[in-house]
Amino acid sequence: MQEQAYNKISITKEEIVPVAEKMRKDGVILAMIHGHIGKDGKPCISYEYQIGSGIESYTVEGEDVLPSIAGIYDLAAEWPERELNELINVTFEGLDTSKRLFMPDSMLDGQGQILVTPMDELIEKTHTKKEVAEQ
């Protein structure tokens, strides 16, 4: 058993901003914002705060549109939010997504979303038709 504690706490979409404001006021570090696709096909986003030696994970499930906390946690929240927007297509209200972070510029219109797009579709997106035929 490892010593780093991890507690999952479920919250609603409306509680994201008040929780972030409280944490910022208390000087708590935002370790990361993680996201994955849950069993129902909806995104599951968790805000991981570093409290003491452990992590408290405030998780929102089943929401596609979330408020951005980049205004509260600055770049520590902005980059993870931009990453999630590109990888699993979650919209953060008030976040500037006009520039890409990881994905090529050619994927900007579809945003890439490589974690939710099937592999064969991704190959078509990134290769020309001739290259696909050769494979």
Place this chain on the structure above:
Amino acid sequence: MSYIVPIGPYHPSLEEPVHARLITDGEQISDAEVFIGYNHRGIEKLAQDMNFIQTLVLVERVCGICSHSHALCYALALESVGKVKVPKRGEYIRVIIAELERLHSHYLWLGIALHIIGHDSLFMHSWDDREAIMDILELLTGNRVNYGMVTYGGSRRDISLEQAQETLKMLDKIEESNKRLADFLLSDKTVALRTQGVGVLTTEDAIRIGAIGPHARASNVATDVRIDAPYSSYGDFDFKMCTWDSCDVFARVVVRVLENFESIKIIRQALDSLPKGAINKGNSIPTIKPGEYMFRHEAPRGQLSYKVVTNGTDKNERVSIHVPTFKNAPTIPTMLKGNSVADAGLIIASIDPCFSCMDR
């Protein structure tokens, strides 16, 4: 007169591709932007279709320098979900390799920093010392990079008594050379002129932007996962956190040189008191109950975090990798402001960036 000066994606002072756009006012940088994503390989996507043992091999390829850290952090996250207790000997072997990796990463960075500031003779000395560390790693693991020393539930290879004695002997030499390197770096005029007062990141800015690792410690932020949240037997060893308060590139040099001494101290303690017993819990492919865990490990460049979501099979539901550079790279524009264009390469390199790690 205002100009926009692009640096990268490919530039002699950058080890890996990244693009920085400097908005200059004469020689001074008034604003800067950083663009990443030139090394994106979709490793998180690949990890979704692999079993846990295959993923251990995959994540070790995320980075060429801190490969052991990636495998270790992923294994620790999995073991936390599966509630597996690693044998003490396995934990000690993991720590020894992790600290050797830190030594080799810090020496590598010191060499690159010295090369950028134009002190090529010290760069050669620093990389010469690094070779001795690579020799130890080769002796213990069989490889210079991608050591393959971690498995689910322990370590994959044992350390024999002869190997331990040989390593201790070589460590004496490395400590001697690190003392000489520290003397040079702290007293040399060229190093001082090129690094003191350059690329300042104040303590407030470091906390606000979320800087971590040696980069934050050089801005006098006391943060080190090994001490704040001890894991994998780190609590058994006596070592201290190295911070420096000048907040400039010089501080980053000093912190890394001092950390080398601490790493040597940890390896000595671990080898001297290596517990007897098993090193792992067998080599079968594990099945782990559904769950999720975020684990943090102090990689050479700072806090590395793995979030693992499992679904009750032998495959990952999601592996989310966040490396220190992802937290430290947003500090680059703040550090660049007010410095001259000639120092831009050094300031970008001063975070010890690993863009391959960051883009995954």
